[in-house]
Amino acid sequence: MSTNHARSTVTVLGLGPMGRALAGAFVGAGVRTTVWNRTPGRDTELVAKGAVSATTAEEAVTAGELVVVCVVNYDASDAVLRRDEVAAALRGRTVVSLTADSPERARDTAAWAAEHGVEYLDGAIMTPAPTIGTPGAVFIHSGPTELYRRHQPVLAALGGTHTHLGEEIGRAAGFDIALLDIFWTAMAGYVHALALAKAEGISGRELAPFAQGIGAILPPLFTEFAEDFDSGSYSGAINPLTSGVSSMAHVVHTAESHGIDSGVMRAAEGLVRRTIALGHGGDGVSRLAEVLGRR
Secondary structure: OOOOOOOOEEEEEOOOHHHHHHHHHHHHOOOEEEEEOOOOOOOHHHHHHOOEEOOOHHHHHHHOOEEEEOOOOHHHHHHHHOOHHHHHHHOOOEEEEOOOOOHHHHHHHHHHHHHOOOEEEEEEEOOOHHHOOOOOOEEEEEOOHHHHHHHHHHHHHHOOEEEEOOOOOOHHHHHHHHHHHHHHHHHHHHHHHHHHHHHOOOOHHHHHHHHHHHHHOHHHHHHHHHHHHHHOOOOOOOOOHHHHHHHHHHHHHHHHHOOOOOHHHHHHHHHHHHHHHHHHOOOOOHHHHHHHOOO
């Protein structure tokens, strides 16, 4: 792989756990990699492996044809990229942002980049840092198709799968936010279940295998509900909302009898009851997404 990338030059701005993983994958693939971080001292291992440490963001940007940014949010990336000397150094180069933030911020950054002669791709990393550089990594990208194709061979050094979701620059962030919504909502439900189980004398280890069983039934439901939502059928043939709300009430009652905060489940139950009151009690869960999207 190193011979394929011998002439490529990449700069990685941001050396948190994910940024270090990205830089390490580039170095491991034989890409000439320059690194920079606002807080010094995080590049020692990377330099030992062959990365070049830059003392300033301007110096780092100047060294790479492709500039990959991975920091905590767009406030942090703006604080680096939009400094006059850095913006000037970026002119004519390509920035790939793998910084997680909102679609609106991605669009704003793309507009800024166009005004300053900077080519811009937005993206998101959908797997943990240890997967970077392995077949298990998952990346999504959005922006100009030609620009993505031009840099895809070097981005492939990061391993895993890369999917270009379209030219509209906010699409990668839109996917990312929606998928994070699934993750954090699910985690909120799981930790609530752990607290409830403990109150009933059930250990987390005892619950976990059965929780995995619940998780296993979800993938086909994701597909079914998506089709119901897209088609507007909102089928409740298997489990109408009038049935589901009863089990939700049982969860709330049991948890609160133990003094466990059930604000998340109460909010979900409230949405279901509101949807039923609107005349949709015979519909399925996908109807909730339609009600949430009403303006």
